[in-house]
Amino acid sequence: MKNNKTLLLALILFIVNVFVYSLQAQERYIDKSGYIKFEASEKLFEPVEATNNVVTAVLNADNGEFASLALVTGFRFKNSLMEEHFNENYIESETYPKAIFKGKLLDFDLSNLSETPKKFEVDGKLELHGKEKQVKTKVSLHKLNGVIVMKGNFAVAPSDFDIEIPSIVKNKIAKQVNVSLNFNLKQ
Amino acid sequence: MNKKRIGYIVLALLGLGLITGFIVYKKVINPEHREIFEESTDFIIDAEDLQFHFLNDPEAGTLKYMNKVIETYGTVTEVGSNLIIIEQKIQANFLESNTQKVLVGDVIRIKGRCIGFDEFLLLVKIDQATTIKTN
Numbered sequence: 001m002k003n004n005k006t007l008l009l010a011l012i013l014f015i016v017n018v019f020v021y022s023l024q025a026q027e028r029y030i031d032k033s034g035y036i037k038f039e040a041s042e043k044l045f046e047p048v049e050a051t052n053n054v055v056t057a058v059l060n061a062d063n064g065e066f067a068s069l070a071l072v073t074g075f076r077f078k079n080s081l082m083e084e085h086f087n088e089n090y091i092e093s094e095t096y097p098k099a100i101f102k103g104k105l106l107d108f109d110l111s112n113l114s115e116t117p118k119k120f121e122v123d124g125k126l127e128l129h130g131k132e133k134q135v136k137t138k139v140s141l142h143k144l145n146g147v148i149v150m151k152g153n154f155a156v157a158p159s160d161f162d163i164e165i166p167s168i169v170k171n172k173i174a175k176q177v178n179v180s181l182n183f184n185l186k187q
Numbered sequence: 188m189n190k191k192r193i194g195y196i197v198l199a200l201l202g203l204g205l206i207t208g209f210i211v212y213k214k215v216i217n218p219e220h221r222e223i224f225e226e227s228t229d230f231i232i233d234a235e236d237l238q239f240h241f242l243n244d245p246e247a248g249t250l251k252y253m254n255k256v257i258e259t260y261g262t263v264t265e266v267g268s269n270l271i272i273i274e275q276k277i278q279a280n281f282l283e284s285n286t287q288k289v290l291v292g293d294v295i296r297i298k299g300r301c302i303g304f305d306e307f308l309l310l311v312k313i314d315q316a317t318t319i320k321t322n
Contacts, residue, residue: 030308032267032270032272032278032308032310033267033269033270033278033280053269053280054270054278054280054302054312054314056305056307056308056310058307058308067307069305069306069307071302071303071304071305071312073253073254073302073303074302074303074312074314076220079217080217080218080219080220080221081215081216081217081218083220087254093253093254094249094250094253097249097253097303097304098303098306
């Protein structure tokens with residue numbers, strides 16, 4: 001009798017667990033190959049820009065929590081030498097392989113999304129090169145065929161992340177780095 | 188005769204200078220990107236082992252595999268527009284979108300460059316991948 005009760009309890013717990021899990025799973029929107037581009041070009045000099053289309057982005061549609069992870073080695077430059085310098089001398093990708101953003105879309109409500117882009121404020125922290133910095137920006141969101149499309153851009157400074165730019169190239173690299181993003185988040 | 192000879196030498200030197208300049212530009216100032224497919228493979232390892240190394244010790248995994256040419260294999264569990272997931276452990280992004288022929292359940296072998304470990308999804312990410320074999 002007692003054994004039966006435990007079994008029943010275990011079964012109920014299991015069902016509740018599965019239910020809760022599926023609920024959580026339903027509200028997570030993920031992009032496994034999101035796109036990020038950064039640009040730090042100065043006029044008259046060779047463009048300093050790179051793209052990464054292997055970025056992970058996760059949105060919790062329940063509460064608007066948002067996180068993104070870019071493996072910095074995945075940034076591709078037109079000039080391979082620039083890419084090498086970026087990895088070895090500036091971002092030091094062997095020591096700091098990831099750039100992580102964790103934050104929240106303010107006043108996010110999934111049911112408010114439509115095919116027309118809507119702006120949301122994002123507040124969070126960007127961790128890069130072993131340093132953390134608060135980032136506040138606006139992103140536009142729209143929903144198309146069940147996919148949440150997120151687009152936006154923001155600016156950061158290399159000095160915020162203790163990334164030193166040697167004086168020889170100082171005038172070839174902009175003080176502000178513009179980062180743009182494009183994620184297609186799917187359930 | 189002598190003038191002609193000097194002319195030839197000058198011309199040859201100029202040509203040599205141009206070629207050297209071109210080689211320096213191509214190799215030093217603006218070298219080509221790596222062609223991962225053409226490079227020799229650094230590690231041949233199955234999907235489960237590769238992920239395990241990163242799960243077990245992300246830093247050691249990064250030091251060992253990052254930026255290295257990897258050949259890995261396993262069953263395809265997800266297919267995207269330019270990516271595949273192998274056994275929910277490896278994500279391989281292709282340079283060109285050629286995943287139409289790959290189906291979930293296929294056993295695949297790919298070659299690409301490891302760019303690190305995604306701790307959100309617990310996936311080892313590989314870019315510039317090419318398919319070696321599907322069956």
